[in-house]
Amino acid sequence: MRLARIAHPQGFAFVEIRGDVDDPGSAVCAEIDQHPFGEPTFTGREWPLGEVRLLAPILPPKVVCIGKNYAEHAAEMGTEAPEQPLIFLKPSTAVVGPGNDIVYPPSSDRVDHEAELAVVIGRPCKDVPASRAKDVILGYTIANDVTARDQQAADGQWSRAKGYDSFCPLGPWIVTDLDPAGIDVRATLHHADGTSELRQDGSTSQFIHTIGEIIAYISKVMTLLPGDVILTGTPAGIGPMVPGDEIEVEIEGIGSLRNPVVAG
Template sequence: MRIARFAVGDEVGFGLVESDSDSGEEFVARLTGHPLLGNIQLTGERAKLSDVRLLSPVLPTKVVCIGKNYADHVAEMQGVTGETTDEPVVFLKPSTAVSGPGDPVFYPPVSERVDFEGELAIVISRPCREVPRERAKDVIFGYTVANDITARDLQKSDKQWTRAKGFDSFCPIGPWITTGMSVEEAQNLALTTTVDGEVRQQGNTSQFIHDIPAIIAYVTSFMTLLPGDVVLTGTPAGVGPLEVGQEVSVTVEGVGTISNRVVTRD
């Protein structure tokens, strides 16, 4: 099931993304209520997907990110982020960094290098802490696609990552939440990032150093996750710079594609 958050004019709501079996055209079937509260119902209203504006599928209280979770990415980042570690590397993005499909990525004037980092993202279903590995699946609502935009020069000069990762628009999420996928399935998905149609990253979530249960167990050992919080699982090798005017797209097999264009603020 694909659950989207969308806008039509000034109205914002949730809907199921469905494909017409005959034409193949995609529609959004409007829902009442909030999917994370478990009180949703179909209203009977339906709109073409092309006629609505997709938004970030959730508004998390926080975005928890896992760094250095692919060995090939660790190798390519020598001198910037350091060696891999026995435990997951965790950092946060503020909720104000979150944006949606088609939203602009604003190139900050204080940076001279802004990079893309395509990732699979986990959406949390309920308040949880101290979750054991074997219960990780019980706190996952579904999966979405994210781009961990990073001001790489600031990451290196600041010696920590908050500013480099935290600019407004630096966490595009979408295009929807895909539910019904097992943890095992989520850990064997192809991930591709393109810039203006040219492939820059090709990886697979089977390459995780720390798997999904390990990530959730570790993060919840010191932090309570809330419904709608998003956990980014790391990026494969191939990260690189973006220029103003370029469009970056991240695709995760079986989940979806999110595309955003890089712009300057007026």
Template structure:
């Protein structure tokens, strides 16, 4: 099942992607708890898609692909390197990435993200799959110049609009199958790798994060980016695609 959030006259609502990939079936209830599919169907082109989930926190993993660690001039950490983005950084498919006036060098970072399905703490690796609601595409947008200047990553990765996620939550996706992950800017391929190149897998990351933080339904863990990160500028469009999962597309604009 692929769950979306859509804008409705009476407020945001969950929907499920129709088998034809062109329509959405409205959902009553909440897929994190109980829900039913209705008989109301609408074309995707007539819907405004929202972030598929509004997380209480976004936990991210640094240098989780060896080639990206190398291009950043460092070694792969012996343990997962975790940082966070505020929930206010989250935007959905089609929403604008806004380049802040404080930065002159903003980069794209294509990532797979996992959505937590229930409250959990100290999850063993072997039980990690039980707490997963599904997966989505993500872009860990980064002000690279501020990252270098600050010596830590909170500001450089935490601007509003710096956590695009979507286009939907796929509950059946298998991250262990080695799917391709790609980033394109205006159609030009910038990043390409496969998910089996991650140093720490999804189960390890869930175990690691839940060891220090209680994870809540809807929380998002971004799993790291492969090599090829680079600048984005106003007027461009960034696409993050995970094979078999979907494509997340966002235009880039200057701050007004």
């Protein structure tokens, strides 16, 4: 099942997207009553995918991120891979949807992309054993953990560098039946002159800490709520973006998330 959040001629809705998403003229958005958690109830209203605007698929109560979960990324950051998951938070106000602008803050000299698989939590949970992590997951989506790299280095902690409005693109939808083991995670930077470069090309098989281990670790620290989003770390190849670029994150089995970069 693909769950999405859309803007349509009558307002906004949570929907299930049915049909071939590569053919927006034939795919249909079926409205879900109230929220997508648990067994969905459908209202009967539908819109063609081509006639709606995709929003961030969830407005998370919190975004919990895992740092340095790929050994090669830890190495390119000049550090050792952490023995335990390294967690930090991004504010919910950083979340934007597919196609929305990433705003380059004038206070930064370097803003980087970080392609990541994101886990969406489906029910309240605390102290979840790693073996039962699947029971609390609603599904998976694509994330870009945008980072003001110069400010991350200057501050010694990461709240400012990773917390700007627009620094957490999510989307285009949540896939509920994805097997996250060994799927490809890529980032391609498209420049204003029409050229493109593949920046990141990794796989979740390279995780240092598995999704089960991550959820178990986080849920020992804080209660997870329906709609919470967990970013699982980025593969090697992070790099700068500038206004005029467009960054595309692709994850096997989910799709593509594209966002233009604009000057703030």
